[in-house]
Amino acid sequence: MTDPPDLKTFLAADQATVAAIAPRTVIYMPGGTRRAAALAGIRPESDDYVQWSRRQLIQAVEQLFQHGIQHVFTAAIVPTNWAENRAHQEMLATYAHSVIAGESAMADYRQLGWRVRLLGGAELPSLVDTNHFLRDRTTQDTHHTLWWMVMLDEDAPFRWMFDAVLRSQRQTREAVIQELYGESVPLANLYIASGKPAITPALVPPLLIGDLQCYWIQRPGYYLPPHLLRRILYDAAYTRKTWRKDKQGRAETAIMHRDTWMQDVVIGLGRRLGEHWYPASHEENE
Numbered sequence: 500m501t502d503p504p505d506l507k508t509f510l511a512a513d514q515a516t517v518a519a520i521a522p523r524t525v526i527y528m529p530g531g532t533r534r535a536a537a538l539a540g541i542r543p544e545s546d547d548y549v550q551w552s553r554r555q556l557i558q559a560v561e562q563l564f565q566h567g568i569q570h571v572f573t574a575a576i577v578p579t580n581w582a583e584n585r586a587h588q589e590m591l592a593t594y595a596h597s598v599i600a601g602e603s604a605m606a607d608y609r610q611l612g613w614r615v616r617l618l619g620g621a622e623l624p625s626l627v628d629t630n631h632f633l634r635d636r637t638t639q640d641t642h643h644t645l646w647w648m649v650m651l652d653e654d655a656p657f658r659w660m661f662d663a664v665l666r667s668q669r670q671t672r673e674a675v676i677q678e679l680y681g682e683s684v685p686l687a688n689l690y691i692a693s694g695k696p697a698i699t700p701a702l703v704p705p706l707l708i709g710d711l712q713c714y715w716i717q718r719p720g721y722y723l724p725p726h727l728l729r730r731i732l733y734d735a736a737y738t739r740k741t742w743r744k745d746k747q748g749r750a751e752t753a754i755m756h757r758d759t760w761m762q763d764v765v766i767g768l769g770r771r772l773g774e775h776w777y778p779a780s781h782e783e784n785e
Contacts (some may be wrong), residue, residue: 523569523689
């Protein structure tokens with residue numbers, strides 16, 4: 500087994516080197532898009548916000564594809580969005596097709612060579628035919644697939660899964676994945692989100708949880724520059740890989756780092772930052 504590269508070398512490596520260790524399927528669920536817009540001087544209630552956010556997402560997903568990922572799952576609508584006031588629901592319903600499969604979106608998909616699919620959304624009139632539209636109008640000859648998900652309630656992913664089980668009449672995960680997604684999608688081994696470290700059934704595509712390593716970026720919105728993505732990929736591929744079959748003597752190595760292990764640090768503790776949550780610093784953990 501060769502030693503992993505140091506982080507500095509990895510950050511400067513060519514994309515082929517990075518792609519060699521990248522997972523094939525990533526779940527990308529950033530939040531705080533309205534905060535990001537406000538920080539950029541864009542009104543979150545405006546038409547500009549919708550198209551600005553869409554362009555930000557396209558750039559972030561392209562970064563993932565350029566670094567070796569083949570399948571990216573993200574959400575256009577999640578239950579917490581849909582549970583907001585009526586005005587926000589109407590905005591989501593109005594813009595959903597435009598964001599997922601409007602003229603600008605389709606132009607981006609063609610230019611970048613993406614295949615695009617939609618899960619859910621049949622409850623919204625504007626999205627009834629969107630998945631068929633995407634299947635007909637986006638390329639088949641590519642290794643890059645963007646999967647949009649639209650979930651108006653927390654039970655939606657379970658309905659998708661149970662319906663697929665009934666249709667397939669099979670009891671293996673592989674067979675049900677094939678039925679639900681129309682192909683054999685690799686399990687997801689990387690989850691990138693933002694804000695509070697939390698996962699709900701609506702944020703993870705059904706049946707696809709693999710050895711899911713999770714990262715929450717604290718800058719709001721679709722922020723995923725190459726240096727940050729590479730740090731995440733490096734950590735997932737190398738720093739977190741501490742398991743070994745032979746555990747003999749492994750526990751005793753903790754003695755060399757006694758002071759660190761004996762601290763009361765909790766990943767997930769935070770503080771209120773205005774109207775939002777923000778992670779507590781190392782000092783605040785103690």
